[in-house]
Amino acid sequence: APARYEELRDTESVTKDGVHVELLGNIEFPTEAAACIEKGAGGVGLYRTEFLYVNKTGDPTEEEHYAAYREVVAILGPTRPVIIRTLDLGADKFSPATRGIQEKNPFLGLRSVRLCLQNRPLFKTQLRAILRASVFGDLRIMFPMVSTILELRQCLSLLREVEEDLHDAGIDYKPNVPVGTMIEVPSAAIMADVLAKQVSFFSLGTNDLVQYTLAADRDNETVANLYSPVDPSVLRLIHMVSQAGSRQGIPVNVCGEMSGEPVYTALLLGLGIRDLSATPRKIPEIKHVIRSLTIPEAERVAQDALQMETARDVASYLRGHLRRFL
Numbered sequence: 001a002p003a004r005y006e007e008l009r010d011t012e013s014v015t016k017d018g019v020h021v022e023l024l025g026n027i028e029f030p031t032e033a034a035a036c037i038e039k040g041a042g043g044v045g046l047y048r049t050e051f052l053y054v055n056k057t058g059d060p061t062e063e064e065h066y067a068a069y070r071e072v073v074a075i076l077g078p079t080r081p082v083i084i085r086t087l088d089l090g091a092d093k094f095s096p097a098t099r100g101i102q103e104k105n106p107f108l109g110l111r112s113v114r115l116c117l118q119n120r121p122l123f124k125t126q127l128r129a130i131l132r133a134s135v136f137g138d139l140r141i142m143f144p145m146v147s148t149i150l151e152l153r154q155c156l157s158l159l160r161e162v163e164e165d166l167h168d169a170g171i172d173y174k175p176n177v178p179v180g181t182m183i184e185v186p187s188a189a190i191m192a193d194v195l196a197k198q199v200s201f202f203s204l205g206t207n208d209l210v211q212y213t214l215a216a217d218r219d220n221e222t223v224a225n226l227y228s229p230v231d232p233s234v235l236r237l238i239h240m241v242s243q244a245g246s247r248q249g250i251p252v253n254v255c256g257e258m259s260g261e262p263v264y265t266a267l268l269l270g271l272g273i274r275d276l277s278a279t280p281r282k283i284p285e286i287k288h289v290i291r292s293l294t295i296p297e298a299e300r301v302a303q304d305a306l307q308m309e310t311a312r313d314v315a316s317y318l319r320g321h322l323r324r325f326l
């Protein structure tokens with residue numbers, strides 16, 4: 001981000017008309033937690049935990065998980081939120097091939113929470129470590145790639161089991177740790193009103209949501225023309241999820257790459273989003289955009305964008321809007 005926004009670190013993330021926008025950081029390694037504070041984030045909105053598995057021979061132990069979570073909580077302190085995403089292995093992350101799984105379509109296969117639900121000891125080990133670390137700060141748990149209500153229920157009931165195990169063993173944990181689900185599969189976006197009743201927050205994983213909505217591989221250059229976070233189909237889904245969250249009174253975060261792009265900030269606020277989680281280095285600039293906008297202006301942008309028929313029209317409209325005040 002340009003150096004001129006760095007001085008915003010200690011200013012509030014608030015729109016010109018006084019609406020607070022929670023601005024959090026995405027991290028992949030514990031060592032990145034310090035950057036969140038340095039760049040003025042209010043906490044960690046997405047702590048990816050796949051690093052625990054990469055380049056390791058065996059699965060990480062409960063103590064390895066625990067140490068990684070303690071490290072981040074120690075840096076963020078007792079009151080800043082840290083949203084830990086449970087394992088999202090598979091497809092683009094870390095091939096399940098190494099777990100002996102061969103698949104024709106890994107992105108549609110046994111990845112992420114699906115893999116966890118079929119490997120309950122593996123899943124429970126991580127949940128135990130998160131709950132144990134929870135007593136030291138404001139930890140929250142987030143499940144990735146949830147596609148159905150049943151999967152979410154299974155995740156929640158496994159978490160209850162882990163709580164009971166800890167309780168029975170006399171091990172300290174914080175009861176009622178907030179639990180959220182990522183919305184990154186179109187089925188989950190469509191069923192958001194039902195899912196919202198089961199969780200404390202949503203987090204829109206737009207990287208995957210775009211890929212699955214448009215059936216365009218997020219890493220495949222030859223179909224990159226289709227892959228747009230402002231395709232009208234995606235905007236409608238984001239809008240649906242945002243409305244479902246607000247009807248149920250739960251926050252809806254956006255943690256895909258689009259939340260770190262200033263060109264999308266007005267649109268997201270206008271769609272009702274009040275929580276963004278972005279890569280730390282983008283935070284000062286996003287905060288600058290937030291502080292330059294009013295909610296009615298953002299709502300006008302979103303209303304205009306929702307009328308458009310192509311991603312290209314939306315993108316060029318948003319670029320024009322951004323130019324007016326950056």
Ligand code: PEP
Nearest residue numbers: 184205206207208255256
């Ligand atoms: C996403 O899909 O938007 C997301 C935040 O998760 P990841 O990029 O780790 O799949």
Ligand code: MG
Nearest residue numbers: 184205207208
């Ligand atoms: Mg994802």
